[in-house]
Amino acid sequence: MSEVLNTGGTHDRLCHGVNIVTASHEGKRAGLAVAWACQVGGQRILVTVGPQSHTRELIEASGAFGLTVLRSGQQDIGRTFGLHHSGDVDKFEGLEVFTAETGSPLLRRCPAWFDCRVTHTFEVGRTKLFVGEIVASDADVTEFVPLVYRGDEY
Numbered sequence: 456m457s458e459v460l461n462t463g464g465t466h467d468r469l470c471h472g473v474n475i476v477t478a479s480h481e482g483k484r485a486g487l488a489v490a491w492a493c494q495v496g497g498q499r500i501l502v503t504v505g506p507q508s509h510t511r512e513l514i515e516a517s518g519a520f521g522l523t524v525l526r527s528g529q530q531d532i533g534r535t536f537g538l539h540h541s542g543d544v545d546k547f548e549g550l551e552v553f554t555a556e557t558g559s560p561l562l563r564r565c566p567a568w569f570d571c572r573v574t575h576t577f578e579v580g581r582t583k584l585f586v587g588e589i590v591a592s593d594a595d596v597t598e599f600v601p602l603v604y605r606g607d608e609y
């Protein structure tokens with residue numbers, strides 16, 4: 456587990472979903488698992504990306520990111536994207552990938568996806584908060600159980 460998540464203690468009481476945040480630039484693609492993400496009004500999404508992330512460079516270079524929501528049972532995807540660096544492995548291998556408006560990779564067979572263009576970037580210490588306007592999105596309308604991340608468990 457990355458040190459950025461090694462919060463423990465009281466932080467275990469905060470619950471989050473697990474999402475895959477992705478970006479693509481000049482033929483390179485990358486993605487990371489992101490638990491710290493939320494909606495900002497009806498048209499924007501905020502994602503929190505630490506300095507350890509290779510994907511962060513591609514978000515900054517492309518000015519865009521994709522966010523795919525995971526369901527319960529997709530822990531393996533969370534681990535692939537959350538425990539490895541995109542520079543070392545092709546995390547998308549074996550997954551069905553598509554693009555919408557921005558070119559950021561998105562994952563099929565997941566409950567929902569959002570394609571976002573970055574409108575605001577905030578620096579909080581070494582962490583960056585990217586706020587993206589949703590330019591395309593879709594959801595599987597069937598019921599789903601979210602993959603919940605709490606502390607080091609999910």
Ligand SMILES: Cc1cc2nc3c(=O)[nH]c(=O)nc-3n(C[C@H](O)[C@H](O)[C@H](O)COP(=O)(O)O)c2cc1C
Nearest residue numbers: 487488489490491504505508509510537539540541
């Ligand atoms: C369940 C889970 C949630 C995570 N949430 C975040 C997060 O919100 N922000 C972040 O910067 N890293 C988060 N991480 C860690 C990154 O996914 C991890 O550092 C990843 O290896 C970065 O990949 P990259 O270098 O290819 O971008 C999370 C990891 C896991 C397993």
